Amino acid sequence: xxxxxxxxxxxxxxxNALIDKSNNPYPNIDFESSVYKDITESLDVTFVQEFLKVxxxxxxxxxxxxxxxxxxxxxxxxxxxxxxxxxxxxxxILTKAQIQFSSDKKDFYTTDVGITxxxxxxxxxGSIMVSSKQISGRKLxxxxxxxxxxxxxxxxxxxxxDALIKIKGKYDKLPSAISVITxxxxxxxxxxxxxxxxxxxxxxxxxxxxxxLQ
Numbered sequence: 222x223x224x225x226x227x228x229x230x231x232x233x234x235x236x237n238a239l240i241d242k243s244n245n246p247y248p249n250i251d252f253e254s255s256v257y258k259d260i261t262e263s264l265d266v267t268f269v270q271e272f273l274k275v276x277x278x279x280x281x282x283x284x285x286x287x288x289x290x291x292x293x294x295x296x297x298x299x300x301x302x303x304x305x306x307x308x309x310x311x312x313x314i315l316t317k318a319q320i321q322f323s324s325d326k327k328d329f330y331t332t333d334v335g336i337t338x339x340x341x342x343x344x345x346x347g348s349i350m351v352s353s354k355q356i357s358g359r360k361l362x363x364x365x366x367x368x369x370x371x372x373x374x375x376x377x378x379x380x381x382x383d384a385l386i387k388i389k390g391k392y393d394k395l396p397s398a399i400s401v402i403t404x405x406x407x408x409x410x411x412x413x414x415x416x417x418x419x420x421x422x423x424x425x426x427x428x429x430x431x432x433x434l435q
Contacts, residue, residue, distance in 0.1 A: 257345060257380070264344045264377045265429070271347025275404030278426045288371065288428055289318040295426070296320060296334075301367070305332035308356045311371060335365035335422075340391075340399075341384040342377045342429075348403040349427065350384045352396035359398055363406070368422035370402075373432040 260267050269279055280295070282288040292314075296304070304322040306312055315322045315336070323332070337357040340350045349370055351362050362368060378384050381401070389395060406421030 260344060260379055264379060265374050265431075268342050268344040268347060268377050269429075271345065272404075272427060273347070275347050276407075276425075277347065277404050278424065280426065280428045282428055282430045285314060285430060288430055289314060291428065292320060292369075293318055299367075301334050303328070303331055303333040304336065305329060305334065305361065305365065306336040307358070307361065308336075308338050310338065311336050314371070329360070329364070332365050334367040334369060335361040336369040336371065337361055339370050339372050339376065340388055342372055342427075343379075343381055343384050343401065344377055345380050346401070346403060348381075348401045349425075350388065351400050351402060352388065353398040354392055354396040359400075362400065362402065363421040366422055367424045367426070368402075368405075369426045369428065371428045371430070373430050375432050 262270070269281075272279055280291050282291055302321070304315075304320065305324065305328060306315065306322055307324050312322070312324060322336075335357070337351065338355060340352050340355070342349055349372070351357075353359050378387060385399075388399065402425065405423055405425045
């Protein structure tokens, strides 16, 4: 009975509020303009600056030949051996680079490095948008301790809304999952201590190819 009475009191207040409408005390608020400052740098410079702020590792490549060279150097320096990828374009690049990798599902849970493409790069946030429509699926973005993303300057957009508009136009049906990656995985939920890699990759590398030069 008390629950019913309390509910009725709340509904009565709602009804009264709808009947006795008060005037908007802030009639001149602009709800249309962006809350963000204008981006003054070029999109690629803005993206890189913000990406580095969130602890991403960035490697610029003028073309795919330079990508191959830089990938070989990084993999050699880090002594990575268990590399996994599923996307055909990346597999062709790795084969050309003579880099050993696997795309066999039985090797997935022993992999150290996952290499994927992405949907878009969001300049203002320094973030990487990925989706379940990519051949890499969902798990390859979060399971390996190292995530390498290969992207192109033509994929950089100013804001999150621009990326959402583009991904909506790219597919007939929106992907079942759209994720925005902002730096390596980290959390402070474990004993209030900042832990990297608690729920995903400890390291995030982005190889950005300037396809505007090509």
